[in-house]
Amino acid sequence: MNDPVLQAEGxxxxxxxxxxLRGLSVTIASGEIVAVSGPSGCGKSTLLHCLAGIIVPDSGAVRYRGQPLGEMSEKQRSRLRRTSFGVLFQFGQLVAELPAVDNVGLPLLLGGYQKRIADSKSLEWLQRLGVAEVASALPSEMSGGQAQRVALARAMVTEPEVLFADEPTGALDSLAGEQVLEVLTSHARQRNMTVVLVTHDAKVAAYADREVLLRDGAQLAAEVPA
Ligand SMILES: Nc1ncnc2c1ncn2[C@@H]1O[C@H](COP(=O)(O)OP(=O)(O)OP(=O)(O)O)[C@@H](O)[C@H]1O
Structure with missing residues (x-):
């Protein structure tokens, strides 16, 4: 395995x-696309949130490039999420008051980019994900599928080292879902971006290099190639 980016233990x-989660361990290598799959309620989102440092496990540890997240301050963890991690939540969580272009550009503005550059990168990603036509629309004016693609653009625009995506195609029909997964995985492979993809859909998991199958908060069996 390449250098591990993330190691979760127990x-x-x-x-x-x-x-x-009941004592789950998993190691994710640099540039790997890993699908975390299993039935509803088996702990997929909880694992994703622990790996991304959004929640802290009761016991066990997550290491990012060897450094335990649990030993970082909340400020350090949120900086890591802003600079190295991109997170796409199950329910997009766009800012209701902002049009798509500003939602997508927000992490860039927070990272110190000029508005003009943030706007142009944002439009580039909206285009890549096939939602340029909603650039000036508010989230309330978008379909669920459009909103999800805008949220994915926002998670990708900073070119994170690790993208965490919770059911990224859940609100999309199958053709749109395939298009989004194609953009996501081909970009990840070109840029050596690591992706942790939560899904209950075998067709989505097939886009990954490897599948981690969960049942009741534990890994079901030896990891299988997707
Ligand atoms: N905030 C919470 N409060 C209480 N119980 C929770 C909370 N979040 C998750 N759970 C419970 O923990 C278990 C694992 O939930 P989790 O969301 O991690 O599973 P999941 O595999 O992602 O499910 P789904 O596919 O339905 O999103 C479930 O039994 C769920 O009901």
Whole structure:
């Protein structure tokens, strides 16, 4: 395996009495596209959120390039999410008051880019994902599928080292879903971007290099190539 980018060891995470992760370990190499799959409620999103440092496991550790996330301050973790990680949540989470072009450009503005450059990179990504026509639309004026593609553009625009995507094609019909996955995976392969893709759909998992199958908060079996 190439250099590991992310190593999770013995992750346990509960919500009240529900144990979402039960001692899960997984290693993700640089440039790998990994699908995390399994039935609803098996802990996929919880694993993604632990790997991205959005939530902290009750026990176990996640290391990013050897550095335990648990030993970073919240400020350091959020800086890491802004600079090295791109996160696409299951429900896009666009800013309701901003048109698509500004939603996508937001992480660039926060990273110190000039508005003019942020706008042009944002439009480039909207075009690549086939939603340039909604550039000036507010999220409330978009279809669910358009909003999801805009949210993906926002996660990709900073060219993150690792992209975490939770059901990135959940709101898309199958043709649009294939187009988005094609753009996402070909870009990742060109740029050696690591992708962690949560999905319950075998057709989506087939775009990955490797599949991590979960059942009830644990890995089902030896990892299988997708
Ligand atoms: N914020 C929360 N509060 C309480 N229980 C939660 C919370 N988030 C997740 N859970 C529970 O933890 C378990 C794992 O949830 P998780 O969302 O990680 O699974 P998932 O595989 O991503 O599911 P889905 O495919 O339906 O999105 C489930 O039983 C879920 O009900």
């Amino acid at each position: 992750l346990v995470r509960s919500y009240g009495k529900t144990q979402a």
